[in-house]
Amino acid sequence: MKKPLLVLCMLLPTLALANPHKEIIEARQGAFQTVEENTDAIGAALRGSDVDWAALAALSAQLVEQTLLLQTAFPEGSTEDSKARTSIWESPDKFKEQLTKLDASMNELNTAVLAQNQSGASAAIKEGLTTCKACHRSYRERR
Numbered sequence: 209m210k211k212p213l214l215v216l217c218m219l220l221p222t223l224a225l226a227n228p229h230k231e232i233i234e235a236r237q238g239a240f241q242t243v244e245e246n247t248d249a250i251g252a253a254l255r256g257s258d259v260d261w262a263a264l265a266a267l268s269a270q271l272v273e274q275t276l277l278l279q280t281a282f283p284e285g286s287t288e289d290s291k292a293r294t295s296i297w298e299s300p301d302k303f304k305e306q307l308t309k310l311d312a313s314m315n316e317l318n319t320a321v322l323a324q325n326q327s328g329a330s331a332a333i334k335e336g337l338t339t340c341k342a343c344h345r346s347y348r349e350r351r
């Protein structure tokens with residue numbers, strides 16, 4: 209056997225074992241963590257009386273960024289070491305619809321925060337949280 213071929217034969221099993229979607233899965237899980245932390249923090253701040261709008265603007269801008277990242281973070285079949293259910297790719301349009309809804313709520317939230325509109329921001333958060341639950345029910349594994 210020629211040397212390069214031998215090396216390839218030795219490498220193939222390790223290549224097959226590696227999770228090809230590892231990076232994107234970790235990125236989207238990180239994005240969801242940030243989404244949860246920031247929506248929690250903003251929700252708590254909005255229930256208070258002395259709202260630090262500048263701090264909220266930074267958090268809501270980050271939310272817009274992270275939800276945008278999520279739009280491209282679900283390559284087909286990326287379920288290994290992940291709670292993503294295969295139903296995502298069985299009804300990709302419906303899944304995408306939920307992501308778009310989340311994105312829209314986060315944009316509304318950001319706009320309301322920039323306008324220092326407390327009731328508008330609370331409404332946008334509430335709307336966003338409804339979408340989290342709906343999407344998790346259909347597309348996230350309960351493990």
Ligand code: HEC
Binds near residue numbers: 243247304336337347
């Ligand atoms: C479009 C569907 C969808 C929406 C909307 C959605 N999620 Fe998720 N979420 C998922 C899926 C799928 C996973 C599993 C991702 C994985 O493990 O790769 C997940 C995972 C998570 C995780 C766990 C991340 C980790 O480290 O394992 C958290 C926290 C989370 N979501 C919070 C939220 C919050 C908060 C919202 C709403 C503000 C939200 N999600 C909206 C689908 C969604």
